[in-house]
Amino acid sequence: MLQSVNQKPLNSDKHAYKWHIFTIVAGGVFMATMDSSMVNLALPAIMSDFGTPLKNTEWVSLIYLLVISSTLLIWGNLSDRLGRRLIYPIGLLVFALGSLSCAWSPNFDFLIMARLLQGLGAAMMMSTGPAIIKETFPPLELGRALGLIGTSVSLGLMTGPLVAGVALQFASWRAMFMLTFPIGMLLFFAARRYLPRRQPGEGRLLLAWSPALAWIILLTTASLTVTYAASPACSLTVLTALIVTVLLALICFIRLETGSSLPLLAPGLIARRYMSSALLCAMLSFMQLFAVLIITPFYLDRVLNLPKIQIGLIMMSIPLAAMGLAPLAGWLYGRFTARVLCTLGLFAASCGAWLLSLISPPGWLAVILPLTLIGGGQAIFLSPNS
Numbered sequence: 426m427l428q429s430v431n432q433k434p435l436n437s438d439k440h441a442y443k444w445h446i447f448t449i450v451a452g453g454v455f456m457a458t459m460d461s462s463m464v465n466l467a468l469p470a471i472m473s474d475f476g477t478p479l480k481n482t483e484w485v486s487l488i489y490l491l492v493i494s495s496t497l498l499i500w501g502n503l504s505d506r507l508g509r510r511l512i513y514p515i516g517l518l519v520f521a522l523g524s525l526s527c528a529w530s531p532n533f534d535f536l537i538m539a540r541l542l543q544g545l546g547a548a549m550m551m552s553t554g555p556a557i558i559k560e561t562f563p564p565l566e567l568g569r570a571l572g573l574i575g576t577s578v579s580l581g582l583m584t585g586p587l588v589a590g591v592a593l594q595f596a597s598w599r600a601m602f603m604l605t606f607p608i609g610m611l612l613f614f615a616a617r618r619y620l621p622r623r624q625p626g627e628g629r630l631l632l633a634w635s636p637a638l639a640w641i642i643l644l645t646t647a648s649l650t651v652t653y654a655a656s657p658a659c660s661l662t663v664l665t666a667l668i669v670t671v672l673l674a675l676i677c678f679i680r681l682e683t684g685s686s687l688p689l690l691a692p693g694l695i696a697r698r699y700m701s702s703a704l705l706c707a708m709l710s711f712m713q714l715f716a717v718l719i720i721t722p723f724y725l726d727r728v729l730n731l732p733k734i735q736i737g738l739i740m741m742s743i744p745l746a747a748m749g750l751a752p753l754a755g756w757l758y759g760r761f762t763a764r765v766l767c768t769l770g771l772f773a774a775s776c777g778a779w780l781l782s783l784i785s786p787p788g789w790l791a792v793i794l795p796l797t798l799i800g801g802g803q804a805i806f807l808s809p810n811s
Contacts, residue, residue, distance in 0.1 A: 443561045445619040447570055450554040451577040452612045453517055456605055457547040458578050460524070461489060462585025462744065464540075465718045466737055467598035469726040474598070475533040480652060483719050485540055490715075491648050492544030493551065495641040501552040502637075509553045509560075514616040516549025521609025528602040546609075557620070579751070582744040590737020639678040646671045706767060710806060713778055717799055718743070721781070721792065729789055742793050746800030754805045763809035770806025774799045 464486050472482040504512035523543035530536035555574070562570045592600040650667040653659060718740075725736045757766055777798030784791045 442619045442621075443566075443570075445615070446557060446561045446621075447573070449612055449616050449619060450513075450550075450557055451574055452608065453513070453520075453550040454554055454574055455577045455581040455584075456608055456612070457520065457550055458581030459585040459588065460543065460547070460601075460605055461486070462582045462718075462740075463589040463592075463601050464489070466586055466589040466722045466733070466740060467593060467601060468719065469723050470593055470598045471533075471536070475536070477533050479723070481533070483652070484537055486715075486719065487648060487652070488537055488540050489544040489547070491644060492541055493548045495644045496545065496548045497552045498640075499634075499637050500549045501556075504549075504553045504556070509557050510616075510620040512549050513553045513557060513620060514613050516546045516553070517609050517613040517616055518546070519543075519549065520546025521606050521613060522546075524602040524605040524609060528599045528606070530599075561621075579744065579748040583741060583748060586737040586740040586744075587734075588737075590732075590734040590740075593733035593737075636678060636681045639674065639681050643671070643674040643678050646674050703767075706771065706806075710771060710774065710803065713774060714743075714799065714803060717778065717781065717796070721796070725789065725792065731789055735789070739789055739792055739796070742796035743800035743803075746797040747804040750801045750804040754807075754809075757805070766809040767806050770802045770804070770809075772802070773805065774802030777802060 468482050468485060471477075471485060472479065475482075500512060500516070520543055523539050523541075523546055526539035526542060527536060530539055555571070558570050558574060559567060588604065589598075589601055592598070592604070646667065650664070650671050653667060654664055722736060722740065725731050725739060726733075731739075754766070754770075777795040780795040780798065781792070784795075
């Protein structure tokens, strides 16, 4: 578990450039979230260019999310040991170079490695960005600053499909990555200029490395197992071996966690019913959302043959609904229990997925309502579940 040591208040230099620093952090958040929402629309074009099957092509998105989720704690720990002024700009630089590598990928394997590089950069930014904001703004302004960071996330998710649609319509999927390269480099130089140096005695976080590495192995093997299980060429023998590997990785992680003086998770946290059920619901919710974001662009592109810009506008239904209903979700949270709101949100999202499966005859108008239900359901579910 992360533990703070000798944490000290910030000096006035950090407050002097607080809005410069905010712009740098918000820009990194916007760029990372926009990238994740852009790539899903480009998957049909990437699959056509490289001639890869869907089970391989989906790893263009999956590797990015997998690297972020499995390395966040590690980069957070390193930023407290080495300083956020070092880790955050490096994250921007790595992300920008990863974007350039994606744009110039000569083959599919190179593209996957470039996306892995992007994921590392995004994880560095995401693990340090909120901490930089918290350290930069005084307590009375912190809520406003964090709220604006949340707005940057929403804008990134909302802008991504539109930018991808324009790039695919008038250029190619490579143009999407070329767009984020100069933005990342500009933010990198700004971060080197304005982010404050680490203060002597600044608090740092301690982390046991063995459970962290076991966590990475567990997530990676689980992702490989799920992907292989969905493959038409799935073999029962290989699938069984993968499942056994996941179980062994899980057992190893649990043993290292329970035997560590600095576990990743608070002791007994998962054993609490409300926590385990919240994590399970969140996992199922994001699995549904990820499946919709992967498959729907293929339906709009390959079945309906819609223009790329129109596909981007249709896919904006999810983030627009989520952004529009977020204030309502916050208002409802103060008047109803979390159980009621989580159930309502999951029910709405499930209805949206069910309606997608019933589209007949095919048509793009019939897609908008289900996507809106999914986005709105996610907004209602995530706030109380978190």
